[in-house]
Amino acid sequence: MKALKSDSVLGDIWGGTAAMLVALPSAIAFGVTIFSALGSQFGAQGAVAGILGTVALGLLAPMFGGTNRLISAPCAPAAAVLSAFAIEFMGRGGSPELGLLLLALMGLLSGGLQLIMGGLKLGGLIKYMPYPVVSGYLSGVGMIIIGSQLPRFLGTPKGVNFLGALTSPGLWRWQGMAVGGATIAVMLLAPKVTKKVPAPVLGLVAGILTYLALGLFDPALMTLAGNSFVVGALGGGGGGLLETFSARWSALGDLGFGALRDLVVPALTLAVLLSIDTLKTCVVLDALTRTRHDSNRELIGQGLGNLAAAALGGVPGAGTMGATLVNMSSGATTRLSGLIEGIAALIAFALLANLISWVPVASLSGILLVIGVRMINWSSLGFLKSRSTILDFAVILAVIACALSISLIVASGVGVVLAVFLFIREQVHGSVVRRIASGDQTFSKRVRVQDEMDILAERGNQTAIVELQGSLFFGTTSQLFHALEADLKTRRYLILDMRRVQSVDITAAHMLDQIKDMLGERHGVLIFSQIPKHLPSGKDMEQYFDQLGLVRSGHPVRMFGEVDEAMEWAEDQIIAEAALPDNEESLLELPDIELFKDRKKETLIELEKSMETREVKAGETIFSIGDHGDELFLIRKGTVRIVLPLAGGHVRHLATFGKGSFFGEMAFLDGEARSAEAVAFTDAHLYVLSRKGFDAFADAHKKVGLTLMEGLASVLASRLRYTNAELRALEG
Numbered sequence: 001m002k003a004l005k006s007d008s009v010l011g012d013i014w015g016g017t018a019a020m021l022v023a024l025p026s027a028i029a030f031g032v033t034i035f036s037a038l039g040s041q042f043g044a045q046g047a048v049a050g051i052l053g054t055v056a057l058g059l060l061a062p063m064f065g066g067t068n069r070l071i072s073a074p075c076a077p078a079a080a081v082l083s084a085f086a087i088e089f090m091g092r093g094g095s096p097e098l099g100l101l102l103l104a105l106m107g108l109l110s111g112g113l114q115l116i117m118g119g120l121k122l123g124g125l126i127k128y129m130p131y132p133v134v135s136g137y138l139s140g141v142g143m144i145i146i147g148s149q150l151p152r153f154l155g156t157p158k159g160v161n162f163l164g165a166l167t168s169p170g171l172w173r174w175q176g177m178a179v180g181g182a183t184i185a186v187m188l189l190a191p192k193v194t195k196k197v198p199a200p201v202l203g204l205v206a207g208i209l210t211y212l213a214l215g216l217f218d219p220a221l222m223t224l225a226g227n228s229f230v231v232g233a234l235g236g237g238g239g240g241l242l243e244t245f246s247a248r249w250s251a252l253g254d255l256g257f258g259a260l261r262d263l264v265v266p267a268l269t270l271a272v273l274l275s276i277d278t279l280k281t282c283v284v285l286d287a288l289t290r291t292r293h294d295s296n297r298e299l300i301g302q303g304l305g306n307l308a309a310a311a312l313g314g315v316p317g318a319g320t321m322g323a324t325l326v327n328m329s330s331g332a333t334t335r336l337s338g339l340i341e342g343i344a345a346l347i348a349f350a351l352l353a354n355l356i357s358w359v360p361v362a363s364l365s366g367i368l369l370v371i372g373v374r375m376i377n378w379s380s381l382g383f384l385k386s387r388s389t390i391l392d393f394a395v396i397l398a399v400i401a402c403a404l405s406i407s408l409i410v411a412s413g414v415g416v417v418l419a420v421f422l423f424i425r426e427q428v429h430g431s432v433v434r435r436i437a438s439g440d441q442t443f444s445k446r447v448r449v450q451d452e453m454d455i456l457a458e459r460g461n462q463t464a465i466v467e468l469q470g471s472l473f474f475g476t477t478s479q480l481f482h483a484l485e486a487d488l489k490t491r492r493y494l495i496l497d498m499r500r501v502q503s504v505d506i507t508a509a510h511m512l513d514q515i516k517d518m519l520g521e522r523h524g525v526l527i528f529s530q531i532p533k534h535l536p537s538g539k540d541m542e543q544y545f546d547q548l549g550l551v552r553s554g555h556p557v558r559m560f561g562e563v564d565e566a567m568e569w570a571e572d573q574i575i576a577e578a579a580l581p582d583n584e585e586s587l588l589e590l591p592d593i594e595l596f597k598d599r600k601k602e603t604l605i606e607l608e609k610s611m612e613t614r615e616v617k618a619g620e621t622i623f624s625i626g627d628h629g630d631e632l633f634l635i636r637k638g639t640v641r642i643v644l645p646l647a648g649g650h651v652r653h654l655a656t657f658g659k660g661s662f663f664g665e666m667a668f669l670d671g672e673a674r675s676a677e678a679v680a681f682t683d684a685h686l687y688v689l690s691r692k693g694f695d696a697f698a699d700a701h702k703k704v705g706l707t708l709m710e711g712l713a714s715v716l717a718s719r720l721r722y723t724n725a726e727l728r729a730l731e732g
């Protein structure tokens with residue numbers, strides 16, 4: 001046990017360290033991107049902010065969030081939202097000092113919003129954000145990053161936009177392109193050679209080496225002052241880390257209400273994007289490691305991490321996919337790995353702080369270009385191939401277009417609205433009726449005597465069993481009505497199997513009410529079975545029907561827990577109406593039992609002597625699963641249910657036996673333990689035949705003994721057939 005534990009700690013240490021190596025170069029690049037939007041002199045401060053964000057998130061998110069193996073660090077959506085904000089702010093003539101403060105406040109606000117989202121348990125909702133929307137805006141973020149990085153990669157002066165940069169080769173600076181190109185090439189090729197060192201680290205090293213090599217020929221590259229090729233000295237104005245930190249918060253006094261108000265929308269966008277990014281990673285982790293994360297708790301952890309990151313002046317972030325996957329494949333198993341990643345980032349910061357000034361900007365752009373291209377969901381182009389998914393593709397395109405031309409928050413709003421339309425369209429076109437069966441072909445598990453079966457074969461078609469699926473709402477109501485129209489005219493018992501129904505709105509409930517009235521006019525009954533207790537919406541459907549007055553007493557409506565019970569009830573009604581002469585109250589004698597029909601009276605008197613009789617009260621257990629006993633039970637009066645106890649206290653109803661049927665034949669035949677539980681459903685009278693009693697009797701009456709055995713064999717065969725049919729229905 002101890003060895004196992006130290007193994008797992010070792011795995012976490014390896015995982016956390018490797019994950020830090022993946023996360024840190026990107027975090028530095030994100031920080032530089034965001035901060036240099038305020039002015040190129042803030043590059044180094046951006047790099048430090050990236051590292052501080054990694055440290056804060058690494059230390060706090062695993063402690064309070066707690067999803068095993070998750071690595072949290074600054075991420076691309078944060079870079080996209082914050083740099084867009086900074087560019088716009090500077091464009092309006094803002095001062096860089098105030099810009100810095102606003103960036104930090106935005107981080108604080110979005111961390112706080114994540115805390116609230118976690119507290120309000122919105123994690124589940126965010127997790128179920130429609131796929132085309134998430135895919136669309138991650139692609140949008142990817143494109144925004146490419147758009148902002150390409151000019152830097154090409155080395156065009158500040159203010160030249162993406163198209164301008166691409167179309168003016170005269171402005172390109174080859175040194176930067178060589179450094180960025182080397183970074184990209186190594187990042188793409190390195191994983192083919194080694195997986196031991198993460199590709200971004202190798203890419204960065206390649207970029208730095210290329211830069212140093214160029215510096216051998218061009219001494220200007222080796223001076224820090226006024227050199228726009230590198231991140232540059234810390235502190236912009238020349239001060240150290242502490243001065244820049246305190247200067248930022250001292251600007252708080254200059255802040256107006258208007259500036260704060262402008263923060264709310266981007267902060268909300270940021271909080272939602274970071275939460276989606278985190279929960280998307282958690283869902284993938286769950287699938288890979290067969291675990292379950294707690295979305296709301298994770299949001300709280302992320303919120304606290306981002307609050308700390310922003311308070312320190314760091315870049316906010318999320319549970320990121322790349323670093324998390326590296327963590328997992330390096331052997332991490334617990335959340336300790338996340339913590340170790342934070343500590344490792346802190347150590348790296350202490351060791352590397354002085355070298356940060358020399359990191360080439362083009363190398364960081366190279367890393368970001370690769371990240372941006374990878375964020376674009378190229379596989380969604382496959383949606384174009386099939387007509388059924390072409391509209392999903394349109395949603396993705398619309399989201400990307402809005403993300404690029406308006407803003408990310410508008411993009412997500414547009415995406416959600418479009419996705420809702422798509423959902424409605426799909427529901428309207430898909431069928432809500434899965435299958436309709438007729439009561440003269442499909443029967444309940446109640447084992448009935450031949451006379452009763454004959455009645456059901458003849459009149460069972462008064463019952464229709466309708467399996468419903470999906471959402472019953474205004475979009476599908478008329479479809480449902482048309483599907484049932486013919487049955488409503490001919491059937492008296494309409495069983496609606498609700499187990500696959502996801503929701504019922506007021507329009508559909510009203511239609512069900514009308515169906516009830518139509519059946520009621522012909523003395524029929526509307527029967528619901530297996531109404532889901534909790535719908536995904538959290539609504540209690542049974543209670544809802546009750547509130548709408550659909551199930552008032554005196555109305556021709558009934559509800560059953562299982563479709564089988566509903567079928568049995570409808571069958572009982574049909575049989576009762578056919579009024580068989582044999583009423584339920586009388587006690588069956590041996591000669592009346594089908595198994596012994598046409599046997600000599602004396603023989604049966606003899607057989608009866610080998611048997612006992614027993615009376616059981618309704619609800620009494622006759623035997624339990626696993627009990628020892630070899631008696632065969634014949635029912636003289638009443639009904640007995642056979643149920644199979646399942647895990648978690650659930651039971652599965654296997655069969656109901658009535659007068660004239662028998663049960664317990666399996667243990668009677670093979671001497672093994674009872675295979676299921678038998679419970680009296682009503683008060684019942686039984687004949688009990690032990691194996692010993694039977695053997696003694698069969699010695700003297702070979703023919704009757706054989707008939708009984710044949711009877712048992714044929715019943716076993718028919719049960720096996722039934723089970724096969726059920727298996728087919730389940731698989732189908």
Ligand SMILES: Nc1ncnc2c1ncn2[C@@H]1O[C@@H]2COP(=O)(O)O[C@H]2[C@H]1O
Nearest residue numbers: 642654655663664665666667674675676
């Ligand atoms: N799948 C089934 N369908 C109908 N009856 C069953 C099924 N499984 C078990 N039983 C009955 O339940 C009884 C439980 O005790 P025995 O195993 O002696 O004999 C069993 C059968 O009579």
